Amino acid sequence: MSVAVGYAPGVGAQQVGGDRWRDVDAARGPSELLDEEARAADRELDGAPAGVILEWALERFGGGLVVTSSFQDCVLVDLAVAARPDIRVVFLDTGFHFPETIAYLRRIERRYGLDLQIVESGLAPDEHPCGTPRCCELRKVEPLARVLEDYEAWVTGLKRVDTPERLEAPVVAYDPVKGVVKVNPIASWTEDDVEDYVVARDLPRHPLNSLGYFSIGCAPTTRPVEQGENPRDARWSGTDKSECGLHL
């Protein structure tokens, strides 16, 4: 699939990466140009296979691309490594993950020889513990923001079926708050698509799947999925919270 969005509209053949801010259209700032480029890419790529979306992102951003994974499964990692074996993968370690998640992460790291960066908040467990107002912000949102300062684009495993708030999630979008282009290659996937991919690729499963956990984040706010539930219903159950803030 050919996607002619590597160059910003309005600036001829001047690439909006690397020398991004040189000779740009004087009437518009760099973020506006990236926003236009991301919108064009989204129009072209929505509905394309995840691998094609990743190939576009790699061609466009090269080493300026980073993948984040919560390691509830390894689908996104498998797709990303297939596109580029040495792609950088980041895990945000809040200090409250299940030991099984850390063990699974290490297993996946070994399996793929991952270029894995584990990012910690630096907080002690009793500083802003789970459930306090700033915990997600200090243990996830701010550490991610620091990571993204070094990158131009961020690949996530976000899916539209996750929550009502994600129903309209684009495949490619410029995030003006984080200052990066956000790429969601499996945005259109359903839970069945994920399962089919895991089976087809014979991927290792998170050890807690066998106990009914499928959407897996921090241990204090994750429970097993009950019959008929959306997996995300098992996160922050009993609260009015459904997002930790990474995707807001």
Ligand code: SF4
């Ligand atoms: S889910 Fe709980 S422990 Fe994890 S970052 Fe958010 S508030 Fe903190």
